[in-house]
Amino acid sequence: MSSDNIASVLTENRVFPPPAEFAARARLNAEKLAALHAEAQADHTGFWAGLAKKNLGWQTPFTQVLDDSAAPNYRWFTDGKLNASANCLDRHLLARGDKIAIRFEGEKGDTRNYTYKQLHAEVCKLANVLKAQGVNKGDRVVIYMPMAPEAVIAMQACARIGAIHSVVFGGFSASSLKDRIEDTGARLLITADGGHRAGNIVPLKKVADEALAAGCKTIGKVIVHQRTSHGVDMQAGRDLWWHELMDTASERCEPEWVESEHPLFLLYTSGSTGKPKGIQHSTGGYLLGATMTTQWVFDIRDDDVFWCTADVGWITGHSYVAYGPLANGATILMYEGAPTIPDAGRFWKICQDHGVTIFYTAPTAIRALMKLGEEWPNKYDLSKLRLLGSVGEPINPEAWMWYHRVIGKERLPIVDTWWQTETGAIMIAPVPGAITTKPGSCTKPLPGICVEVVDEAGTPIREQDAGGYLVVSKPWPSMLRTVWGDNERYIKTYWGQFQNKYYVAGDSTHRDADGCYWIMGRVDDVLNVSGHRLGTMEVESALVSHPRIAEAAVVGRPHEVKGESVFAFVIAKGPRPTGEEADKLAKELRDHVAKEIGALAKPDDIRFADNLPKTRSGKIMRRLLRSIAKGEEITQDTSTLENPAIVAQLSGKA
Numbered sequence: 001m002s003s004d005n006i007a008s009v010l011t012e013n014r015v016f017p018p019p020a021e022f023a024a025r026a027r028l029n030a031e032k033l034a035a036l037h038a039e040a041q042a043d044h045t046g047f048w049a050g051l052a053k054k055n056l057g058w059q060t061p062f063t064q065v066l067d068d069s070a071a072p073n074y075r076w077f078t079d080g081k082l083n084a085s086a087n088c089l090d091r092h093l094l095a096r097g098d099k100i101a102i103r104f105e106g107e108k109g110d111t112r113n114y115t116y117k118q119l120h121a122e123v124c125k126l127a128n129v130l131k132a133q134g135v136n137k138g139d140r141v142v143i144y145m146p147m148a149p150e151a152v153i154a155m156q157a158c159a160r161i162g163a164i165h166s167v168v169f170g171g172f173s174a175s176s177l178k179d180r181i182e183d184t185g186a187r188l189l190i191t192a193d194g195g196h197r198a199g200n201i202v203p204l205k206k207v208a209d210e211a212l213a214a215g216c217k218t219i220g221k222v223i224v225h226q227r228t229s230h231g232v233d234m235q236a237g238r239d240l241w242w243h244e245l246m247d248t249a250s251e252r253c254e255p256e257w258v259e260s261e262h263p264l265f266l267l268y269t270s271g272s273t274g275k276p277k278g279i280q281h282s283t284g285g286y287l288l289g290a291t292m293t294t295q296w297v298f299d300i301r302d303d304d305v306f307w308c309t310a311d312v313g314w315i316t317g318h319s320y321v322a323y324g325p326l327a328n329g330a331t332i333l334m335y336e337g338a339p340t341i342p343d344a345g346r347f348w349k350i351c352q353d354h355g356v357t358i359f360y361t362a363p364t365a366i367r368a369l370m371k372l373g374e375e376w377p378n379k380y381d382l383s384k385l386r387l388l389g390s391v392g393e394p395i396n397p398e399a400w401m402w403y404h405r406v407i408g409k410e411r412l413p414i415v416d417t418w419w420q421t422e423t424g425a426i427m428i429a430p431v432p433g434a435i436t437t438k439p440g441s442c443t444k445p446l447p448g449i450c451v452e453v454v455d456e457a458g459t460p461i462r463e464q465d466a467g468g469y470l471v472v473s474k475p476w477p478s479m480l481r482t483v484w485g486d487n488e489r490y491i492k493t494y495w496g497q498f499q500n501k502y503y504v505a506g507d508s509t510h511r512d513a514d515g516c517y518w519i520m521g522r523v524d525d526v527l528n529v530s531g532h533r534l535g536t537m538e539v540e541s542a543l544v545s546h547p548r549i550a551e552a553a554v555v556g557r558p559h560e561v562k563g564e565s566v567f568a569f570v571i572a573k574g575p576r577p578t579g580e581e582a583d584k585l586a587k588e589l590r591d592h593v594a595k596e597i598g599a600l601a602k603p604d605d606i607r608f609a610d611n612l613p614k615t616r617s618g619k620i621m622r623r624l625l626r627s628i629a630k631g632e633e634i635t636q637d638t639s640t641l642e643n644p645a646i647v648a649q650l651s652g653k654a
């Protein structure tokens with residue numbers, strides 16, 4: 001978060017109590033929420049056990065709640081058996097079989113609905129297809145799909161047979177897809193011929209072919225959903241059309257009952273070091289987190305139409321598209337496409353046309369739509385909306401107030417939800433019928449979530465109105481279980497800093513005098529670009545893999561819409577490029593990064609220099625680079641630099 005934003009959140013003092021009308025009908029009012037907190041405080045594991053029994057369907061009930069014998073590898077509900085897809089689908093067939101589970105709209109305006117019965121049938125059919133292709137319990141299946149119902153069907157079908165899915169966001173490049181496939185050791189890939197985005201076709205199959213040509217030896221079969229019908233190569237013996245396989249598949253498929261700890265999915269995310277890591281989530285604990293938070297934070301009701309705009313390639317799309325709302329028998333909306341096609345009113349038109357009641361998006365989208373002007377939302381009837389949400393990055397008070405005033409018409413609660421790929425579900429957020437909100441604060445931890453602010457030494461800061469590292473002091477059911485294939489990395493990354501005592505989120509936070517949290521951003525070398533996590537090292541490795549580049553250092557620069565943008569300082573081999581040559585190489589490097597990682601990692605700024613600012617021990621002074629990227633006057637002591645003269649050049653002044 002930029003220093004301007006930090007200053008503006010820390011001086012923010014507007015408060016918004018829960019609207020009376022909302023609180024009166026809410027699942028949780030202040031009194032009920034207080035009772036939940038009291039229960040959790042009195043008996044942490046008993047609290048979660050009670051919820052797990054009441055809110056999930058178990059084939060074999062659990063008797064052990066938390067196994068901490070191998071901490072910090074915690075295990076929850078260990079001897080219980082369940083199935084995530086049975087919980088999301090079968091459980092609702094009797095009471096809600098004809099209720100719509102998914103409403104879908106494509107970018108071109110095509111729509112499709114699935115009732116719970118229909119979704120169940122499709123999931124069973126695909127589960128049978130997967131089995132027929134030799135996919136067994138515990139096998140990994142990579143899903144590289146557009147944001148269409150088939151993506152959810154694929155995830156649910158894997159869950160149904162106990163296969164572990166790993167969804168790769170459709171914006172990732174062949175090289176990123178290959179790395180992820182290889183790390184999972186998947187035996188099957190589910191993709192589509194293409195997806196629609198901003199009037200273009202996203203050539204998913206073509207990218208997948210490139211990834212497979214470069215390696216991925218474990219992949220035996222590729223199932224291809226036909227979405228764009230633009231004509232793709234199908235490799236005989238390997239590639240199979242989804243619709244052909246589904247045509248003859250049976251609609252009956254008994255769920256595979258798995259142990260609560262059985263991995264439900266792997267999802268890759270960026271850290272400060274090395275390649276992205278496969279965050280491993282469990283079945284029982286994860287599903288409980290997704291289920292409860294959908295009730296507590298989104299106040300989900302039977303008549304809601306819940307639209308979470310996140311792609312299923314991110315954790316938000318897992319917990320609040322594919323699992324949480326379906327586990328609660330809710331209706332979700334899925335939209336495949338860009339928010340501004342054909343015009344800046346698209347999101348609001350969708351809200352109107354589908355009667356969306358709960359809308360959950362990222363601050364970057366709010367800021368982008370805010371810039372386009374309030375005449376766009378004002379054209380549409382948004383009166384069905386009753387709750388707004390935000391996720392993925394700090395929301396600046398200005399964007400919060402716009403959301404509140406223009407979209408919420410000053411009557412809707414806003415839930416700013418803090419959580420991570422690793423936490424599986426929302427951790428800190430206002431319960432909308434109970435908690436007074438403040439623009440820019442995610443307010444307070446949810447029941448059963450024990451958060452602390454600690455100093456450098458790991459000592460909890462008890463006084464209010466203080467800042468420090470955000471940590472979690474007790475295990476929670478939806479927490480990550482490990483890093484796939486690298487448990488040591490799990491322990492070191494998340495627990496090492498404070499001797500296995502706390503889960504370290506990697507964010508810094510301020511807690512105000514009311515006990516509300518204000519997330520300040522990452523404390524490690526992780527950037528948050530449009531709500532997407534990017535490791536600076538990943539972008540640096542991509543840059544230096546270009547034959548003309550010797551060295552690179554990447555930092556974040558505050559960006560009005562994206563939150564942060566990628567700023568790269570680059571040292572070319574040979575003389576420093578200038579003028580036209582520099583422009584040409586910069587373009588080439590941007591395309592190269594898009595090819596190596598994906599378009600989301602493209603640097604907005606590339607500055608060529610003869611050298612990076614290094615201390616005599618060879619350490620790059622990143623703090624200095626961050627100041628330069630922001631265009632700040634350099635007031636830092638540069639005397640420890642090996643090459644202090646470089647500062648002027650890096651600043652673009654020489």
Ligand code: PRX
Pocket residue numbers: 269315316390391392393394395416417418419420421422442505506507519521522528531532533
């Ligand atoms: O820095 C925090 C930021 O996003 C990071 C987690 O990113 P990811 O695993 O991709 O998950 C994003 C969606 C859950 C966090 O470490 N972050 C997420 N939500 C918020 C946030 N920062 C401030 N406020 C939030 N509401």
